[in-house]
Amino acid sequence: MVHRANNRASRMLAEYKQIREQLQSHESILMLCPAGDGGSLSKWEAQFCGPENTPYADFTFTLSIEIPEMYPNEPPNCRFPPNHICHPNIKWSTGEVCLDLLKHETWSPMYNLLQVVEAIRTLLAEPGVDSPLDVDLAKLYSVDKQAYQGLVTYRLCSRTL
Amino acid sequence: MQLQIKNVQCVASWYWDVPKELKRDLHEGEDEDDEDVCGICRASYNGTCPNCKLPGETCPLIVGSCHHNFHVHCIYQWLNTSTSKGLCPMCRQAFSLRDGIRINEPHKEKFEKVLMKARQQNVVSVSGVNAAGGVDQEDVMIDQEFIR
Numbered sequence: 001m002v003h004r005a006n007n008r009a010s011r012m013l014a015e016y017k018q019i020r021e022q023l024q025s026h027e028s029i030l031m032l033c034p035a036g037d038g039g040s041l042s043k044w045e046a047q048f049c050g051p052e053n054t055p056y057a058d059f060t061f062t063l064s065i066e067i068p069e070m071y072p073n074e075p076p077n078c079r080f081p082p083n084h085i086c087h088p089n090i091k092w093s094t095g096e097v098c099l100d101l102l103k104h105e106t107w108s109p110m111y112n113l114l115q116v117v118e119a120i121r122t123l124l125a126e127p128g129v130d131s132p133l134d135v136d137l138a139k140l141y142s143v144d145k146q147a148y149q150g151l152v153t154y155r156l157c158s159r160t161l
Numbered sequence: 162m163q164l165q166i167k168n169v170q171c172v173a174s175w176y177w178d179v180p181k182e183l184k185r186d187l188h189e190g191e192d193e194d195d196e197d198v199c200g201i202c203r204a205s206y207n208g209t210c211p212n213c214k215l216p217g218e219t220c221p222l223i224v225g226s227c228h229h230n231f232h233v234h235c236i237y238q239w240l241n242t243s244t245s246k247g248l249c250p251m252c253r254q255a256f257s258l259r260d261g262i263r264i265n266e267p268h269k270e271k272f273e274k275v276l277m278k279a280r281q282q283n284v285v286s287v288s289g290v291n292a293a294g295g296v297d298q299e300d301v302m303i304d305q306e307f308i309r
Contacts, residue, residue: 007202007238010211014203072201073242108250109201109239 008071012041015112022114029117030060042067044076046117051125055152061085063120065113075107076116086155088127088138098133099123176207177222183259184230200251201235210234223268224259227252233268240275247279 019032031047044065050056062084066077080095089098100106101119111119132138141148179197197206199222204210206222210232213220223233229251231239239245240256249256258265258272 006211007235010204011202014198018203070242073239074244104244105246107244108248108253110250112203 007073008067008069009041011072012067015114016041018112019114026114026118028121029114032113032117035064044113046113048117048121051121054125055149055156056085056087056124059156061124063117065116072109072111075102075104075111076113078102078116078120083159085124086134086137086152087124088129088132088134088141089123091133092155096133097123098128098131100128175217179206179222179224179230183224183228183262197230199232199235200229201231201239204232206230206232221264223272224262224265225249226257226259227254228259237271237275240272240279243282245279246283247276 016034023029023032028051029046029048031045033045034041035043035045044067046063046065047060048063050059050061062081064079068074068077078097080090080097082093082095084095086092090096097120099120101111101116127138127141129138129142137148137151140151184197198204199206199210202211207216209216209220212234221233222230223236224230227249229249236256239250240247247255257276258269
């Protein structure tokens with residue numbers, strides 16, 4: 001068990017340094033930093049702008065990231081706050097994210113937190129309608145993009161900040 | 162007693178000499194003079210994996226057939242997870258030790274075992290049968306022996 005925590009701690013420290021250097025070049029990511037719990041670097045928070053030319057463009061989103069003990073051999077747990085984001089692959093009521101990259105079967109230790117956040121941001125622009133969490137919304141996305149955009153915008157405008 | 166260091170003279174230094182043809186860049190377009198790092202722990206090849214204190218022969222590198230190289234302890238831990246499926250974390254080809262490389266020799270047997278297990282798990286999970294079995298205890302022992 002000690003080994004695992006060691007792995008996580010030193011890897012997160014390396015990522016922390018890298019993030020501090022590289023965050024400026026990711027303009028859409030407003031923030032990616034540890035969410036204070038005594039400096040263990042096991043909980044992080046990200047804030048990013050929605051991708052251009054999507055109904056998410058004018059909104060900012062908050063993502064909490066939990067680094068499991070087995071990281072980087074296991075994927076981080078990413079979650080939006082409840083009732084925060086309306087998307088075919090994200091559960092509105094819980095904020096749960098469904099993305100291949102974050103599944104145990106497809107995760108690889110070569111990915112890092114910056115890539116994870118970018119991947120989730122890309123997911124907003126390109127929903128995976130083949131394996132949706134919100135089936136109705138995925139269906140709407142496939143058959144009527146305009147209605148989909150309207151509904152997403154409506155939900156995002158109505159969320160409590 | 163108080164000591165004051167007046168002068169340090171470096172008499173030797175070392176580094177892992179990885180021939181160019183045996184490595185691929187971690188990220189394309191990265192500066193060439195960036196130090197090579199292990200893709201798993203992100204520490205320098207010449208440093209140690211997170212669990213070792215002394216760099217060098219006690220925490221060596223391993224050269225993969227796919228030209229991706231790691232600290233031996235890091236890649237072993239990855240391959241020992243049930244989700245690795247025995248694949249290289251960088252390129253997702255089946256991981257194997259490159260033949261004819263001296264630094265790989267002492268590890269061949271251990272890697273064969275862990276890769277065999279990973280492949281079995283892969284087959285089992287594909288056929289949908291529960292992978293839990295009597296092998297776990299043995300694996301733990303291999304682990305303890307191998308990772309200090």
